[in-house]
Amino acid sequence: xxxxxxxxxxxxxxxxxxxxxxxxxxxxxxxxxxxxxxxxxxxxxxxxxxxxxxxxxxxxxxxxxxxxxxxxxxxxxxxxxxxxxxxxxxxxxxxxxxxxxxxxxxxxxxxxxxxxxxxxxxxxxxxxxxxxxxxxxxxxxxxxxxxxxxxxxxxxxxxxxxxxxxxxxxxxxxxxxxxxxxxxxxxxxxxxxxxxxxxxxxxxxxxxxxxxxxxxxxxxxxxxxxxxxxxxxxxxxxxxxxxxxxxxxxxxx
Amino acid sequence: xxxxxxxxxxxxxxxxxxxxxxxxxxxxxxxxxxxxxxxxxxxxxxxxxxxxxxxxxxxxxxxxxxxxxxxxxxxxxxxxxxxxxxxxxxxxxxxxxxxxxxxxxxxxxxxxxxxxxxxxxxxxxxxxxxxxxxxxxxxxxxxxxxxxxxxxxxxxxxxxxxxxxxxxxxxxxxxxxxxxxxxxxxxxxxxxxxxxxxxxxxxxxxxxxxxxxxxxxxxxxxxxxxxxxxxxxxxxxxxxxxxxxxxxxxxxxxxxxxxxxxxxxxxxxxxxxxxxxxxxxxxxxxxxxxxxxxxxxxxxxxxxxxxxxxxxxxxxxxxxxxxxxxxxxxxxxxxxxxxxxxxxxxxxxxxxxxxxxxxxxx
Numbered sequence: 124x125x126x127x128x129x130x131x132x133x134x135x136x137x138x139x140x141x142x143x144x145x146x147x148x149x150x151x152x153x154x155x156x157x158x159x160x161x162x163x164x165x166x167x168x169x170x171x172x173x174x175x176x177x178x179x180x181x182x183x184x185x186x187x188x189x190x191x192x193x194x195x196x197x198x199x200x201x202x203x204x205x206x207x208x209x210x211x212x213x214x215x216x217x218x219x220x221x222x223x224x225x226x227x228x229x230x231x232x233x234x235x236x237x238x239x240x241x242x243x244x245x246x247x248x249x250x251x252x253x254x255x256x257x258x259x260x261x262x263x264x265x266x267x268x269x270x271x272x273x274x275x276x277x278x279x280x281x282x283x284x285x286x287x288x289x290x291x292x293x294x295x296x297x298x299x300x301x302x303x304x305x306x307x308x309x310x311x312x313x314x315x316x317x318x319x320x321x322x323x324x325x326x327x328x329x330x331x332x333x334x335x336x337x338x339x340x341x342x343x344x345x346x347x348x349x350x351x352x353x354x355x356x357x358x359x360x361x362x363x364x365x366x367x368x369x370x371x372x373x374x375x376x
Numbered sequence: 377x378x379x380x381x382x383x384x385x386x387x388x389x390x391x392x393x394x395x396x397x398x399x400x401x402x403x404x405x406x407x408x409x410x411x412x413x414x415x416x417x418x419x420x421x422x423x424x425x426x427x428x429x430x431x432x433x434x435x436x437x438x439x440x441x442x443x444x445x446x447x448x449x450x451x452x453x454x455x456x457x458x459x460x461x462x463x464x465x466x467x468x469x470x471x472x473x474x475x476x477x478x479x480x481x482x483x484x485x486x487x488x489x490x491x492x493x494x495x496x497x498x499x500x501x502x503x504x505x506x507x508x509x510x511x512x513x514x515x516x517x518x519x520x521x522x523x524x525x526x527x528x529x530x531x532x533x534x535x536x537x538x539x540x541x542x543x544x545x546x547x548x549x550x551x552x553x554x555x556x557x558x559x560x561x562x563x564x565x566x567x568x569x570x571x572x573x574x575x576x577x578x579x580x581x582x583x584x585x586x587x588x589x590x591x592x593x594x595x596x597x598x599x600x601x602x603x604x605x606x607x608x609x610x611x612x613x614x615x616x617x618x619x620x621x622x623x624x625x626x627x628x629x630x631x632x633x634x635x636x637x638x639x640x641x642x643x644x645x646x647x648x649x650x651x652x653x654x655x656x657x658x659x660x661x662x663x664x665x666x667x668x669x670x671x672x673x674x675x676x677x678x679x680x681x682x683x684x685x686x687x688x689x690x691x692x693x694x695x696x697x698x699x700x701x702x703x704x705x706x707x708x709x710x711x712x713x714x715x716x717x718x719x720x721x722x723x724x725x726x727x728x729x730x731x732x733x734x735x736x737x738x
Contacts, residue, residue: 197626212624214617216684221610226626228607240606269415 133182144348160345175199205290215271276307422693433704461673463643471683472528478666479539484648489658514641518634554656568653616683
């Protein structure tokens with residue numbers, strides 16, 4: 124099977140620091156790939172290179188086998204790669220529907236949309252409601268309620284729903300459970316599995332080993348700026364993964 | 377490697393049992409519901425205060441206050457501040473502030489006058505030049521804020537001094553007399569044109585409007601539409617709320633901020649035009665308090681100085697509240713200082729309400 128998203132020989136230097144050192148990366152269709160690594164191992168540089176937030180100095184990114192060059196996150200989004208940032212990138216005072224369509228609003232057809240630039244609120248609300256109920260988040264009653272009135276887990280849910288609504292090819296989740304309690308984390312993990320069951324591959328960056336081992340199909344272990352190995356959660360324990368990550372143990376061949 | 381210390385992995389193997397987080401809203405008390413409603417409709421507070429103050433002065437002063445003539449007089453008195461405050465609202469919604477609004481309005485009016493009388497340009501062209509100048513100064517403010525990343529307070533504080541000084545230097549501190557304007561370039565006074573509705577036969581009483589008042593109301597309605605029903609308007613709220621989040625969501629933050637300051641400059645230039653209509657002459661010393669008065673109207677109108685919250689209709693009500701207090705207290709024969717004192721109380725109360733609305737139970 125051909126990987127949907129690939130990185131080949133990626134290099135990124137910040138002054139004298141080499142964040143990415145000829146790093147490779149593969150994401151296959153329909154899988155959840157977790158990316159783990161010690162702080163400073165370069166995993167966020169890797170993810171940023173994939174999502175267009177940084178431009179690698181060397182190497183190439185291939186989407187469905189085709190070479191792509193992203194100069195901004197907007198480029199990557201246009202290609203169907205959506206990122207859910209750790210900060211969620213939502214405007215707290217605006218409504219759920221407003222946030223879901225921020226930056227790609229729908230306008231009314233005809234003269235009201237073309238000349239008066241009027242937003243098609245009913246269509247956006249309908250689509251937002253559809254997306255949320257598809258992902259089982261419809262207990263959020265009012266699509267017009269401000270995002271700041273939601274709990275942390277609900278906000279994460281809305282952010283994931285936004286990515287799922289527009290991310291046609293790849294969804295990148297950056298530490299989705301870091302700020303959440305046990306119960307809310309659980310809900311978000313279910314949401315992630317639900318998104319995968321729709322056939323959209325997911326890159327999951329997380330520090331939480333139990334969460335990674337629970338949902339990931341494969342785990343990309345990042346160390347010293349490159350891919351150390353890729354393991355299957357069934358074959359190793361969490362302690363093994365931590366040992367690889369920190370260099371306490373070398374991966375077998 | 378695997379020891380009893382790894383017990384936490386058991387959770388993974390057994391999977392999750394029992395109920396997971398329910399996403400149901402908690403039941404809300406009456407106060408929380410009011411808070412929620414104000415959250416959605418932030419203009420309700422100033423509307424309520426406006427209604428109460430009209431009723432109070434109406435009861436105290438009777439028909440002296442509660443007449444079409446007096447009530448429309450309030451509109452005429454607040455038209456300039458109202459137009460400038462509408463522009464100020466846009467900037468404050470992006471979490472900025474524009475201290476140069478008054479100076480831009482005055483310089484634009486001076487340009488309209490001097491281009492007509494000093495260079496002999498057709499008055500229509502002179503008015504367009506004034507509007508273009510106001511827009512350009514606003515765009516420069518926006519560029520300094522958005523691209524050079526300078527704090528809006530500092531940028532517009534500097535621009536206020538620069539524009540005001542340029543205004544005095546360019547006009548040579550000369551006033552263009554109202555009679556000259558009336559005979560040679562009456563278009564400059566166009567927004568001061570009055571018309572009456574329901575006056576008695578001698579022309580007294582009745583509701584009196586000027587074109588400037590109509591323009592003010594139109595500006596508020598157009599901006600209210602743009603803020604609520606266009607992507608540009610939603611982007612202003614998003615930028616004011618959290619510029620980084622807006623950028624990551626795909627909003628062009630830079631273009632949004634520059635367009636807001638440029639539009640503010642344009643609207644201030646319209647206010648400058650209306651200013652000629654209101655005072656009749658072109659005076660470089662007029663409009664000195666416009667920046668403070670416009671910020672007052674915005675704050676009383678319930679727009680958050682921290683950006684991203686509030687409704688522009690609130691600013692309209694805020695400007696009217698100031699107008700009602702000013703006229704009402706004057707008609708009641710109170711010392712003018714009472715007006716300032718009460719306005720001060722209103723400002724602090726408005727900010728307190730804003731803080732309360734922001735404090736949502738999450």
